[in-house]
Amino acid sequence: MLRTSFFKHVAQTSPEPMAIEISHADGNYLFDTKGNKYLDLIAGISVSNVGHRNPEVLTAIKNQADQHLHTLVYGEHIQQPQVLLAEALANSLPAPLTQICFVNSGSEAIEGAMKLVKRVTGRFEILGCNNAYHGSSQGALSLNGDEYYKRNFRPLLPGIRQIRFGNFDDLKRINVKTAGVFVETVQGEAGVRTAESSYFKALRQKCTETGTMLVLDEIQTGFGRTGTFWGFTQHGIVPDIIVMAKGMGGGMPIGAFAASEQHLLQFTFDPVLGHISTFGGHPVSCAASLATMRFIENNHLAEQVKEKETLFRNHLTHDSILEIRSAGLLMAVELGSFDKVLQTIRHCLEMGVITDWFLHCNTALRIAPPLTIRPEEIRSACEVITAALNK
Numbered sequence: 112m113l114r115t116s117f118f119k120h121v122a123q124t125s126p127e128p129m130a131i132e133i134s135h136a137d138g139n140y141l142f143d144t145k146g147n148k149y150l151d152l153i154a155g156i157s158v159s160n161v162g163h164r165n166p167e168v169l170t171a172i173k174n175q176a177d178q179h180l181h182t183l184v185y186g187e188h189i190q191q192p193q194v195l196l197a198e199a200l201a202n203s204l205p206a207p208l209t210q211i212c213f214v215n216s217g218s219e220a221i222e223g224a225m226k227l228v229k230r231v232t233g234r235f236e237i238l239g240c241n242n243a244y245h246g247s248s249q250g251a252l253s254l255n256g257d258e259y260y261k262r263n264f265r266p267l268l269p270g271i272r273q274i275r276f277g278n279f280d281d282l283k284r285i286n287v288k289t290a291g292v293f294v295e296t297v298q299g300e301a302g303v304r305t306a307e308s309s310y311f312k313a314l315r316q317k318c319t320e321t322g323t324m325l326v327l328d329e330i331q332t333g334f335g336r337t338g339t340f341w342g343f344t345q346h347g348i349v350p351d352i353i354v355m356a357k358g359m360g361g362g363m364p365i366g367a368f369a370a371s372e373q374h375l376l377q378f379t380f381d382p383v384l385g386h387i388s389t390f391g392g393h394p395v396s397c398a399a400s401l402a403t404m405r406f407i408e409n410n411h412l413a414e415q416v417k418e419k420e421t422l423f424r425n426h427l428t429h430d431s432i433l434e435i436r437s438a439g440l441l442m443a444v445e446l447g448s449f450d451k452v453l454q455t456i457r458h459c460l461e462m463g464v465i466t467d468w469f470l471h472c473n474t475a476l477r478i479a480p481p482l483t484i485r486p487e488e489i490r491s492a493c494e495v496i497t498a499a500l501n502k
């Protein structure tokens with residue numbers, strides 16, 4: 112019944128949705144209405160870093176709901192959860208990234224960052240990377256790397272060009288006309304592609320030399336996923352803007368970007384209300400996000416990520432696995448063909464493990480579980496994946 116209405120009335124994102132009828136979720140598991148239990152290896156695409164329905168996040172949500180929901184667009188009223196979250200985020204970031212602009216999603220945060228680089232520099236040319244994924248809205252889409260997802264929506268934003276992620280030669284294309292360069296700290300949807308710290312340092316230097324703003328998209332890598340709270344701190348650089356969402360809300364919708372006070376002040380004047388959103392920084396989402404930050408910190412979740420990554424890598428050995436690319440608990444198991452990936456996803460699902468593929472890399476299996484996944488769950492997940500590959 113529900114299933115029929117799902118297909119009839121909910122706009123379908125793809126021809127073959129997973130279509131599990133979710134009954135409830137708890138910790139590292141999802142449960143369907145038929146009583147099946149699934150170990151979640153994708154965490155709602157890097158969202159549920161602290162596990163599903165994390166008790167501390169739930170308490171924060173309930174307490175905030177008892178106080179107030181939306182009152183007025185953020186930045187007008189002083190609302191405790193927003194202020195405390197902004198302060199905590201600022202404390203987690205290096206100077207001068209002390210101010211936070213709250214929105215509702217990753218794409219929306221990217222849009223805000225695109226506007227900010229134009230407003231601050233007075234330039235309009237923006238560089239993105241090949242294979243990048245920054246979201247589905249028109250600005251974010253303009254930055255994305257994969258032509259298949261763009262071609263039917265043209266014309267997109269003018270002034271946008273692409274450089275190759277990790278390629279030193281392409282840094283020459285950053286010049287005094289470039290307003291900003293948008294880079295994912297780890298390219299998630301490209302199938303987990305990393306770049307050397309020396310690349311990030313050279314990128315930073317070129318941006319500084321040309322007065323270009325460096326924007327790091329930490330929407331998928333933030334909140335502990337790669338083994339540090341923010342991924343970029345592993346490269347010894349400080350960007351001009353950090354963009355965040357996904358794991359930020361502990362399962363609630365929220366996004367934001369952080370920049371210096373001097374830069375974010377540009378949205379205060381000429382025009383006033385330079386970047387606003389009715390629900391941006393919703394107090395319940397902010398309360399959930401603050402609880403998420405505290406949980407990650409108090410339980411040392413980021414510090415355990417490397418060990419868990421190694422456990423996955425050690426237990427995932429099979430002739431069909433061509434390569435494993437990983438950055439902490441953001442992992443791509445390369446199988447070389449979409450058919451093989453789809454088959455493996457299907458077999459894993461039958462055996463109670465949820466995996467997925469990547470938007471711009473359908474030949475690799477996605478492994479990005481809640482950071483709360485336990486060693487014994489990693490071992491049994493790897494057994495299931497191996498059994499699925501054997502079928």
Ligand SMILES: Cc1ncc(COP(=O)(O)O)c(C=O)c1O
Binds near residue numbers: 221245300328356357
């Ligand atoms: C790196 C990155 N940036 C941006 C986005 C877009 O975020 P949202 O789906 O919240 O708009 C995503 C979503 O997958 C992402 O992985």
